[in-house]
Amino acid sequence: MSLPAPDPLCTVLITGASSGIGEQLARQLAAAGHGLTLVARRQERLERLAAELRTQHDVEVAVHAADLGDAAARAKLVATLDASGRFVAGVCNNAGFGSFGDFAELPLERETEMVRVNVLAVHELTGAFLRPMIERGEGAILNVASTAAFQPLPTAATYAATKAFVLAFSEALHAELAGTGVSCTALCPGPVPTEFGENAGATRREAQLPDLFFTKPEQVAREAIAGMRKGKRSVIPGLGNRGSAFGGRYVPRTLLLPIARRLGGRAFGPGPGEPGS
Numbered sequence: 001m002s003l004p005a006p007d008p009l010c011t012v013l014i015t016g017a018s019s020g021i022g023e024q025l026a027r028q029l030a031a032a033g034h035g036l037t038l039v040a041r042r043q044e045r046l047e048r049l050a051a052e053l054r055t056q057h058d059v060e061v062a063v064h065a066a067d068l069g070d071a072a073a074r075a076k077l078v079a080t081l082d083a084s085g086r087f088v089a090g091v092c093n094n095a096g097f098g099s100f101g102d103f104a105e106l107p108l109e110r111e112t113e114m115v116r117v118n119v120l121a122v123h124e125l126t127g128a129f130l131r132p133m134i135e136r137g138e139g140a141i142l143n144v145a146s147t148a149a150f151q152p153l154p155t156a157a158t159y160a161a162t163k164a165f166v167l168a169f170s171e172a173l174h175a176e177l178a179g180t181g182v183s184c185t186a187l188c189p190g191p192v193p194t195e196f197g198e199n200a201g202a203t204r205r206e207a208q209l210p211d212l213f214f215t216k217p218e219q220v221a222r223e224a225i226a227g228m229r230k231g232k233r234s235v236i237p238g239l240g241n242r243g244s245a246f247g248g249r250y251v252p253r254t255l256l257l258p259i260a261r262r263l264g265g266r267a268f269g270p271g272p273g274e275p276g277s
Protein backbone atom coordinates (compact mmCIF):
# COMPACT_ATOMS: atom_id res chain seq x y z
CA MET A 1 0.00 0.00 0.00
CA SER A 2 1.30 3.43 -0.81
CA LEU A 3 -1.45 5.97 -0.08
CA PRO A 4 -1.66 5.65 3.72
CA ALA A 5 -4.99 4.81 5.39
CA PRO A 6 -7.08 7.86 6.34
CA ASP A 7 -5.86 9.58 9.50
CA PRO A 8 -7.33 12.72 11.13
CA LEU A 9 -3.77 14.13 11.46
CA CYS A 10 -3.15 13.80 7.71
CA THR A 11 -4.38 15.56 4.62
CA VAL A 12 -4.35 14.82 0.90
CA LEU A 13 -3.59 17.87 -1.22
CA ILE A 14 -5.57 18.09 -4.48
CA THR A 15 -4.83 20.88 -6.95
CA GLY A 16 -7.44 21.78 -9.53
CA ALA A 17 -10.24 20.51 -7.29
CA SER A 18 -12.80 23.07 -8.47
CA SER A 19 -13.90 20.98 -11.48
CA GLY A 20 -13.42 17.89 -13.61
CA ILE A 21 -10.98 15.17 -12.60
CA GLY A 22 -9.79 17.05 -9.49
CA GLU A 23 -13.34 17.42 -8.17
CA GLN A 24 -13.88 13.68 -8.65
CA LEU A 25 -10.61 12.86 -6.89
CA ALA A 26 -11.84 14.99 -3.98
CA ARG A 27 -15.27 13.32 -3.88
CA GLN A 28 -13.85 9.79 -3.96
CA LEU A 29 -10.99 10.39 -1.51
CA ALA A 30 -13.39 12.07 0.95
CA ALA A 31 -15.82 9.16 0.57
CA ALA A 32 -12.92 6.86 1.50
CA GLY A 33 -12.41 8.90 4.70
CA HIS A 34 -9.40 11.07 3.74
CA GLY A 35 -9.06 14.63 5.02
CA LEU A 36 -8.37 16.98 2.14
CA THR A 37 -6.80 20.29 1.19
CA LEU A 38 -8.44 21.65 -1.95
CA VAL A 39 -6.64 24.14 -4.20
CA ALA A 40 -7.73 26.12 -7.28
CA ARG A 41 -8.41 29.78 -8.15
CA ARG A 42 -12.23 29.65 -7.90
CA GLN A 43 -12.67 29.80 -4.14
CA GLU A 44 -16.50 29.72 -4.08
CA ARG A 45 -16.53 26.43 -5.95
CA LEU A 46 -13.99 24.95 -3.54
CA GLU A 47 -15.96 26.21 -0.51
CA ARG A 48 -19.18 24.68 -1.85
CA LEU A 49 -17.50 21.32 -2.52
CA ALA A 50 -15.74 21.37 0.86
CA ALA A 51 -19.01 22.03 2.72
CA GLU A 52 -20.71 19.18 0.87
CA LEU A 53 -17.88 16.73 1.59
CA ARG A 54 -17.68 17.66 5.30
CA THR A 55 -21.41 17.05 5.69
CA GLN A 56 -21.51 13.85 3.65
CA HIS A 57 -18.35 12.16 4.93
CA ASP A 58 -17.43 13.84 8.23
CA VAL A 59 -13.87 14.59 7.08
CA GLU A 60 -11.67 17.69 7.51
CA VAL A 61 -11.59 19.67 4.27
CA ALA A 62 -9.44 22.80 4.04
CA VAL A 63 -9.76 25.23 1.15
CA HIS A 64 -6.80 27.20 -0.19
CA ALA A 65 -7.47 29.51 -3.14
CA ALA A 66 -4.30 29.98 -5.19
CA ASP A 67 -3.12 30.69 -8.70
CA LEU A 68 -0.50 27.99 -9.14
CA GLY A 69 1.13 29.90 -11.97
CA ASP A 70 2.27 32.40 -9.36
CA ALA A 71 5.50 31.58 -7.48
CA ALA A 72 4.50 33.53 -4.34
CA ALA A 73 1.11 31.77 -4.24
CA ARG A 74 2.82 28.37 -4.48
CA ALA A 75 5.21 29.28 -1.67
CA LYS A 76 2.28 30.45 0.47
CA LEU A 77 0.46 27.15 -0.11
CA VAL A 78 3.49 25.15 1.00
CA ALA A 79 4.01 27.39 4.06
CA THR A 80 0.32 27.10 5.03
CA LEU A 81 0.45 23.32 4.88
CA ASP A 82 3.76 23.19 6.77
CA ALA A 83 2.23 25.35 9.51
CA SER A 84 -1.00 23.33 9.66
CA GLY A 85 0.61 20.55 11.69
CA ARG A 86 -0.98 18.00 9.37
CA PHE A 87 1.14 15.47 7.51
CA VAL A 88 0.59 15.63 3.75
CA ALA A 89 0.01 11.95 3.07
CA GLY A 90 -0.91 12.41 -0.58
CA VAL A 91 -0.43 15.01 -3.28
CA CYS A 92 -2.59 15.02 -6.41
CA ASN A 93 -0.93 17.47 -8.80
CA ASN A 94 -3.93 17.72 -11.07
CA ALA A 95 -4.38 21.44 -11.95
CA GLY A 96 -3.59 22.13 -15.56
CA PHE A 97 -4.85 23.46 -18.85
CA GLY A 98 -4.17 23.25 -22.57
CA SER A 99 -4.52 25.19 -25.78
CA PHE A 100 -5.15 24.33 -29.40
CA GLY A 101 -3.52 25.89 -32.43
CA ASP A 102 -0.12 26.45 -33.98
CA PHE A 103 2.36 27.68 -31.37
CA ALA A 104 3.37 30.71 -33.47
CA GLU A 105 -0.28 31.83 -33.62
CA LEU A 106 -1.10 31.40 -29.93
CA PRO A 107 -0.65 34.14 -27.29
CA LEU A 108 2.86 33.53 -25.92
CA GLU A 109 2.06 34.63 -22.36
CA ARG A 110 -0.67 31.98 -22.02
CA GLU A 111 1.64 29.29 -23.39
CA THR A 112 4.28 30.32 -20.85
CA GLU A 113 1.66 30.33 -18.11
CA MET A 114 0.86 26.74 -19.13
CA VAL A 115 4.47 25.76 -18.49
CA ARG A 116 4.29 27.42 -15.06
CA VAL A 117 1.05 25.63 -14.06
CA ASN A 118 1.53 22.26 -15.79
CA VAL A 119 5.27 21.88 -15.11
CA LEU A 120 6.68 24.28 -12.51
CA ALA A 121 3.86 23.86 -10.01
CA VAL A 122 3.94 20.04 -10.32
CA HIS A 123 7.73 20.03 -9.90
CA GLU A 124 7.74 22.40 -6.93
CA LEU A 125 4.84 20.85 -5.00
CA THR A 126 6.27 17.37 -5.51
CA GLY A 127 9.62 18.60 -4.19
CA ALA A 128 8.03 20.35 -1.23
CA PHE A 129 6.20 17.33 0.15
CA LEU A 130 8.32 14.36 -0.96
CA ARG A 131 11.08 14.54 1.68
CA PRO A 132 8.74 14.50 4.71
CA MET A 133 6.97 11.53 3.12
CA ILE A 134 10.26 9.64 2.72
CA GLU A 135 11.24 10.47 6.32
CA ARG A 136 7.92 9.08 7.52
CA GLY A 137 8.12 6.08 5.19
CA GLU A 138 4.70 6.60 3.63
CA GLY A 139 2.93 8.78 1.12
CA ALA A 140 1.67 8.87 -2.45
CA ILE A 141 2.08 11.42 -5.20
CA LEU A 142 -0.21 11.46 -8.22
CA ASN A 143 0.92 13.67 -11.09
CA VAL A 144 -1.65 14.16 -13.83
CA ALA A 145 -0.04 13.86 -17.26
CA SER A 146 -2.06 12.83 -20.35
CA THR A 147 -1.90 10.50 -23.34
CA ALA A 148 -0.57 13.70 -24.98
CA ALA A 149 2.64 12.93 -23.06
CA PHE A 150 3.55 9.98 -25.27
CA GLN A 151 4.34 11.91 -28.47
CA PRO A 152 4.82 15.46 -29.72
CA LEU A 153 1.47 16.95 -30.79
CA PRO A 154 1.33 19.59 -33.51
CA THR A 155 -1.49 22.08 -32.61
CA ALA A 156 -0.93 21.26 -28.93
CA ALA A 157 2.87 21.62 -28.91
CA THR A 158 3.29 23.25 -25.50
CA TYR A 159 0.63 21.12 -23.85
CA ALA A 160 2.09 17.80 -25.06
CA ALA A 161 5.59 18.94 -24.04
CA THR A 162 4.41 19.89 -20.53
CA LYS A 163 2.77 16.51 -20.11
CA ALA A 164 5.86 14.70 -21.46
CA PHE A 165 7.79 16.43 -18.66
CA VAL A 166 5.25 15.31 -16.06
CA LEU A 167 5.36 11.71 -17.29
CA ALA A 168 9.17 11.47 -17.51
CA PHE A 169 9.64 13.19 -14.13
CA SER A 170 7.06 11.01 -12.38
CA GLU A 171 8.32 7.72 -13.84
CA ALA A 172 11.88 8.55 -12.81
CA LEU A 173 10.72 9.40 -9.27
CA HIS A 174 8.76 6.14 -9.12
CA ALA A 175 12.02 4.25 -9.66
CA GLU A 176 13.99 6.45 -7.22
CA LEU A 177 11.37 5.87 -4.53
CA ALA A 178 11.44 2.07 -4.66
CA GLY A 179 11.65 0.66 -1.13
CA THR A 180 10.89 3.97 0.63
CA GLY A 181 7.18 3.34 1.23
CA VAL A 182 6.44 6.39 -0.95
CA SER A 183 5.19 6.23 -4.52
CA CYS A 184 4.85 8.54 -7.49
CA THR A 185 2.19 7.69 -10.09
CA ALA A 186 1.68 9.36 -13.47
CA LEU A 187 -1.97 9.50 -14.51
CA CYS A 188 -2.38 9.62 -18.30
CA PRO A 189 -6.01 10.10 -19.32
CA GLY A 190 -7.17 10.40 -22.92
CA PRO A 191 -10.13 12.73 -23.64
CA VAL A 192 -12.31 13.36 -20.55
CA PRO A 193 -15.52 15.43 -20.69
CA THR A 194 -14.64 18.31 -18.34
CA GLU A 195 -14.18 22.07 -18.70
CA PHE A 196 -10.74 21.36 -20.20
CA GLY A 197 -11.78 21.52 -23.87
CA GLU A 198 -13.67 24.77 -23.54
CA ASN A 199 -10.85 26.39 -21.53
CA ALA A 200 -8.36 25.27 -24.16
CA GLY A 201 -10.40 26.92 -26.90
CA ALA A 202 -11.40 23.65 -28.62
CA THR A 203 -14.07 24.17 -31.24
CA ARG A 204 -17.27 22.28 -31.99
CA ARG A 205 -15.45 19.48 -33.77
CA GLU A 206 -13.80 18.28 -30.58
CA ALA A 207 -17.16 18.28 -28.83
CA GLN A 208 -18.44 16.12 -31.71
CA LEU A 209 -16.05 13.25 -30.94
CA PRO A 210 -18.11 10.07 -30.38
CA ASP A 211 -18.75 9.20 -26.73
CA LEU A 212 -16.52 6.13 -26.95
CA PHE A 213 -13.47 8.43 -27.18
CA PHE A 214 -14.21 9.89 -23.75
CA THR A 215 -13.61 8.43 -20.30
CA LYS A 216 -15.80 9.89 -17.54
CA PRO A 217 -13.95 11.87 -14.86
CA GLU A 218 -15.46 9.55 -12.20
CA GLN A 219 -13.76 6.54 -13.82
CA VAL A 220 -10.47 8.40 -14.31
CA ALA A 221 -10.46 9.35 -10.61
CA ARG A 222 -11.36 5.80 -9.55
CA GLU A 223 -8.48 4.27 -11.52
CA ALA A 224 -6.11 7.03 -10.34
CA ILE A 225 -6.87 6.41 -6.67
CA ALA A 226 -6.52 2.65 -7.13
CA GLY A 227 -3.13 3.37 -8.75
CA MET A 228 -2.06 5.56 -5.81
CA ARG A 229 -3.08 2.85 -3.35
CA LYS A 230 -1.03 0.24 -5.19
CA GLY A 231 1.86 2.66 -5.80
CA LYS A 232 1.70 2.06 -9.56
CA ARG A 233 4.16 3.78 -11.89
CA SER A 234 1.48 4.93 -14.32
CA VAL A 235 -2.24 4.67 -14.93
CA ILE A 236 -3.80 5.00 -18.41
CA PRO A 237 -7.57 4.71 -18.05
CA GLY A 238 -9.31 2.90 -20.95
CA LEU A 239 -8.13 0.25 -23.43
CA GLY A 240 -8.25 2.65 -26.41
CA ASN A 241 -6.03 5.12 -24.58
CA ARG A 242 -3.53 2.38 -23.72
CA GLY A 243 -3.43 1.56 -27.46
CA SER A 244 -2.86 5.17 -28.44
CA ALA A 245 -0.16 5.55 -25.79
CA PHE A 246 1.59 2.48 -27.22
CA GLY A 247 1.39 3.97 -30.73
CA GLY A 248 2.63 7.34 -29.47
CA ARG A 249 5.69 5.70 -27.92
CA TYR A 250 6.64 3.32 -30.73
CA VAL A 251 5.43 4.65 -34.12
CA PRO A 252 8.41 6.40 -35.79
CA ARG A 253 8.16 10.19 -35.62
CA THR A 254 8.53 10.53 -39.42
CA LEU A 255 5.25 8.64 -39.77
CA LEU A 256 3.50 9.90 -36.67
CA LEU A 257 4.06 13.65 -36.93
CA PRO A 258 2.41 14.24 -40.35
CA ILE A 259 -0.60 12.15 -39.24
CA ALA A 260 -0.82 13.99 -35.90
CA ARG A 261 -0.55 17.29 -37.79
CA ARG A 262 -3.50 16.35 -40.03
CA LEU A 263 -5.63 14.95 -37.21
CA GLY A 264 -4.84 17.89 -34.90
CA GLY A 265 -5.85 20.37 -37.59
CA ARG A 266 -9.09 18.46 -38.20
CA ALA A 267 -10.07 17.76 -34.64
CA PHE A 268 -9.34 21.15 -33.21
CA GLY A 269 -9.67 23.43 -36.22
CA PRO A 270 -12.82 25.40 -36.92
CA GLY A 271 -16.02 23.44 -37.41
CA PRO A 272 -18.06 23.63 -40.61
CA GLY A 273 -19.35 27.16 -41.12
CA GLU A 274 -17.03 28.60 -38.46
CA PRO A 275 -14.49 31.30 -39.31
CA GLY A 276 -11.44 29.78 -41.01
CA SER A 277 -13.22 26.59 -42.12
Ligand SMILES: NC(=O)c1ccc[n+]([C@@H]2O[C@H](COP(=O)([O-])OP(=O)(O)OC[C@H]3O[C@@H](n4cnc5c(N)ncnc54)[C@H](OP(=O)(O)O)[C@@H]3O)[C@@H](O)[C@H]2O)c1
Residues within 6 Å of the ligand: 015, 016, 017, 018, 019, 020, 021, 022, 039, 040, 041, 042, 043, 066, 067, 068, 069, 094, 095, 096, 097, 098, 117, 144, 145, 146, 147, 188, 189, 190, 191, 192, 193, 194, 195, 196, 197, 199
Ligand atom coordinates in the same frame (compact mmCIF):
# COMPACT_ATOMS: atom_id res chain seq x y z
N1 LIG B 1 -10.05 16.64 -19.88
C1 LIG B 1 -9.17 15.99 -20.61
O1 LIG B 1 -9.48 15.60 -21.76
C2 LIG B 1 -7.80 15.67 -20.05
C3 LIG B 1 -7.05 14.66 -20.66
C4 LIG B 1 -5.79 14.36 -20.16
C5 LIG B 1 -5.28 15.05 -19.09
N2 LIG B 1 -6.02 16.04 -18.53
C6 LIG B 1 -5.43 16.77 -17.41
O2 LIG B 1 -6.25 16.59 -16.28
C7 LIG B 1 -6.06 17.68 -15.37
C8 LIG B 1 -7.42 18.18 -14.91
O3 LIG B 1 -8.11 18.69 -16.03
P1 LIG B 1 -9.69 18.56 -16.22
O4 LIG B 1 -9.92 17.76 -17.44
O5 LIG B 1 -10.33 18.13 -14.97
O6 LIG B 1 -10.03 20.07 -16.60
P2 LIG B 1 -10.85 21.20 -15.83
O7 LIG B 1 -12.23 20.74 -15.56
O8 LIG B 1 -10.66 22.44 -16.68
O9 LIG B 1 -10.06 21.37 -14.46
C9 LIG B 1 -8.83 22.03 -14.38
C10 LIG B 1 -8.58 22.39 -12.93
O10 LIG B 1 -7.31 23.04 -12.85
C11 LIG B 1 -7.46 24.25 -12.13
N3 LIG B 1 -6.50 25.25 -12.58
C12 LIG B 1 -6.25 25.66 -13.85
N4 LIG B 1 -5.35 26.64 -13.86
C13 LIG B 1 -5.01 26.87 -12.56
C14 LIG B 1 -4.14 27.78 -11.91
N5 LIG B 1 -3.44 28.69 -12.60
N6 LIG B 1 -4.05 27.75 -10.56
C15 LIG B 1 -4.77 26.85 -9.84
N7 LIG B 1 -5.62 25.97 -10.40
C16 LIG B 1 -5.73 25.98 -11.75
C17 LIG B 1 -8.89 24.69 -12.40
O11 LIG B 1 -9.38 25.51 -11.33
P3 LIG B 1 -9.64 27.09 -11.37
O12 LIG B 1 -10.03 27.45 -12.76
O13 LIG B 1 -10.71 27.29 -10.36
O14 LIG B 1 -8.32 27.67 -10.95
C18 LIG B 1 -9.61 23.36 -12.38
O15 LIG B 1 -9.93 22.99 -11.07
C19 LIG B 1 -5.21 18.71 -16.13
O16 LIG B 1 -3.88 18.63 -15.70
C20 LIG B 1 -5.34 18.28 -17.57
O17 LIG B 1 -4.22 18.67 -18.34
C21 LIG B 1 -7.27 16.36 -18.97
